[in-house]
Amino acid sequence: MHKPGDVVLGGLFEVHYTSVFPERTFTSQPNQPSCQGFDPPGFRHAVTMAxxxxxxxxxxxxxxxxxxGYSLYDNCATLAIGFSAAMSLASGREEQFLLQENCLGAPPVLGIVGDPFSTFSIAISNVLGLFKLPIVRAMIQILKRFGWTWAGLLVSDDDYGLHAARSFQSxxxxxxxxxxxxSEVLPWGDNPAELKRIVEVMTKSTARVVIVFAHQIHMIQLMEEVGG
Incomplete structure (x- = not known):
């Protein structure tokens, strides 16, 4: 999805959840990878940004x-495809390689939203740093914009949540x-006692803003506990 503008923002989303790469013979130009398995939540995230x-x-x-403007790419849940898209965005030579089309001459993006996978984001951001292109950290800006100076933090108990918590607090x-x-860590699996304790912490706190770095399943379990 592309739309021109004076300032262009890039986006990397998981619109498909798998990809197939052709065999590499190294005797001819390789065919492009194909993305398979439509991912409705990932598509919804892309449309939300647009x-x-x-x-x-x-x-x-x-x-x-x-x-x-915006330039949104499908990473097909694959680092190689997301990395190629990020490089195209950073260089200003945007290649819609999955569609076999070229969009040349577009202004380079000033920021990139995504990748949805923290592991991919870390790898991509390490390279994009060479272009002085920051990965967008919107949460801090949102807090400052609305004057929310007292907030709670919930994170998932994995690399994504724990790394996000450290970066956010820093x-x-x-x-x-x-x-x-x-600051609370949301448990994996069925742990109603821990969820109940976390909800009690939230309820007793005077903070009315909660920042969450977690997965959809965590939020479903948390909302069920709140509603119950």
């Missing part, structure tokens, strides 16, 4: 005389944007 940018463009008070301290009322 919708948000369109809504910003409709409000002349947010970015007067500036039109936001960035929050550097920015002077606020303080954490509590």
């Amino acid at each position: 919708f948000a940018i369109d809504e910003i463009n409709k409000n002349s008070t947010l970015l007067p005389n500036v039109t936001l 960035d929050l301290a550097r920015s002077g944007g606020g303080c954490l009322a509590y």
Whole structure:
């Protein structure tokens, strides 16, 4: 999905959940990989970003005389494809390689939303740093924008959640944007006692804003406990 603008934001999303790479013979130009298995949540995330940018463009008070554009790519749940898309975005030579089309001459993006996998994001960000292109960290900016200086933090008990927690707390301290009322790790599996304890911490806290770095299943379990 592409839309031109004065300022272009890139996005990497999992619109398909698997990919098939052709055999490499090294005697001819290889065929492009094919993406398979449509992923509705990933597509919804991509459309949400496009919708948000369109809504910003409709409000002349947010970015007067500036039109936001976007260039959204499918990573097909594969690092190689996501990496190629990120390099295309960073260089300004955007190749829609899965569609066998070229879009040349587009302005390089100023930021990239994604990749949805933390492992992929770390690998991509290490290279994009050479281009001075930051991976967007929107949470801190949102807190500062709305003056939310007292918030809770919930993270999943894996590399994604624990790494995000460390980065978030470090960035929050550097920015002077606020303080954490509590920080809790959401359990994997069926652990109603721990979920109940976490909900009690949230309920007793005076913080009315909760930042979450976790997976969909964690939020479903948490909301069921809150509603129960």
